[in-house]
Amino acid sequence: MDKNLGILMYKGKMYNLDNMNEEELEILKGSLNKDYQNLTKKLNILATI
Amino acid sequence: MEYNEKVETIDETQNASKEEFMQTLGELGEVMGKLGMVSMAIVKTKAIEKGESFTKAVEDKINAASEGIDKNSKAYEKYKDEISKVKADYKTAYEKIASHHLNKQEKIQLEIAALQGKMEMCYADIRMVNEEKAEYVEDNSTTMKEEISDTNKEIAGMKKEIMKRVKRGSMEQGDLEEASRLLNECKEKENNIINITNADKTKIEEFDQRAINSEAEIMDIENKIAEMKEFSRYLEDEKDRKTNEIMENRDKSLANVKSSKSLFEKAKMFLSKTFTSSTAKTEKFYQNTLKPMGAKVNQFIDEKIESLLGSDDEMYKTSINEIVPEEEQFKEEKGPRKSFKDLWQDAKDYGTNLKIGVKEKWMDFTQELSDKAKESYEKDVQKANKKDQVEMEI
Structure with a gap:
């Protein structure tokens, strides 16, 4: 239970994952999910060129 | 020439799209890693709230994440090997973070593994270049050789005709003019052969250069790995x-x-x-x-x-x-540093306070002097008045 997840660098900002609450984490996850969707779309286009 | 230009354009497009794809795949891997960390932090928060085992919760999450990629997508079909590798790395990193915090030695090991992965990509690139080169030689060079051979035959035939015309040299039949025209045509055809040969040579040199670049990158990576291994040994010795x-x-x-x-x-x-x-x-x-x-x-x-x-x-x-x-612990222990702006403000405040203090002291001092002078003056005046009065009385 006491494992530390440490710092996450994202878009030039530092996030200390151990000090964030669930709501803050969900917002960060939402941004990352958007990036994930965009990159997947880009990959699909590139694969068909 | 037109054909070669077209081939080069297709090659360039394919190479550019492959490079872009690999780069995007790398970015996706990074985002997946970060997403994994954030998801794990959420799992951890929930596990703590419920008082459940964090390790168990993470194991469940890994199993769920390994099923998360769309296997019907064209990208998956075309690059499934690379995706499997990213997935494997992602899982390893996930497990690594879940098991414990990475120390400096482990970070170096991970970096070495990443460099070795990059080196593997370079080897793959060399293999790909060699295959492309072989394919090019088989397709283009053979066609080109046939083309050159045909042209040479044409030139030989034309040269025979030129010789025939030159030997006969009939002014009425315009032999020399025709021979001259044929000769120019021959030269043009020979120049074309030189151009085609040069273009072929350039193309082969490009392939070789790409392989050389990848080999140079491999050497560079090997040096970096050697340096990191040395540093890792130093850390180990230092620990002992x-x-x-x-x-x-x-x-x-x-x-x-x-x-x-x-x-x-x-x-x-x-x-x-x-x-x-x-x-x-x-x-x-x-x-x-x-x-x-x-x-x-x-x-x-x-x-x-x-x-x-x-x-x-x-x-x-x-x-x-x-x-x-x-590193994070180190930063935390050291605490936040005062910015230059804050330090400058402190110095300015100190200077202002000092000035106020000095000014106050100066005011007191001058007031004191002034009081003393006034007192002394008043005494002198009293003395003088007394003297005048005495003199008047006398």
């Missing part, structure tokens, strides 16, 4: 050296405590013998003061020895953590 130092210090402390205890035992025996044969007063002093004090000291030494002997593992672990501190 510090550990030995700690152990030696511990042994010395232990020996010191043991020696103190032995001395104390001797002193206690000496005192005990002395007081046994002494008066009732000294016996009372021994019983009420020295003996309880001795017992306390004895207990303290016993506890000290016990703590030194019994805490080997903890002490070792703590020491090792101290030797290789995490």
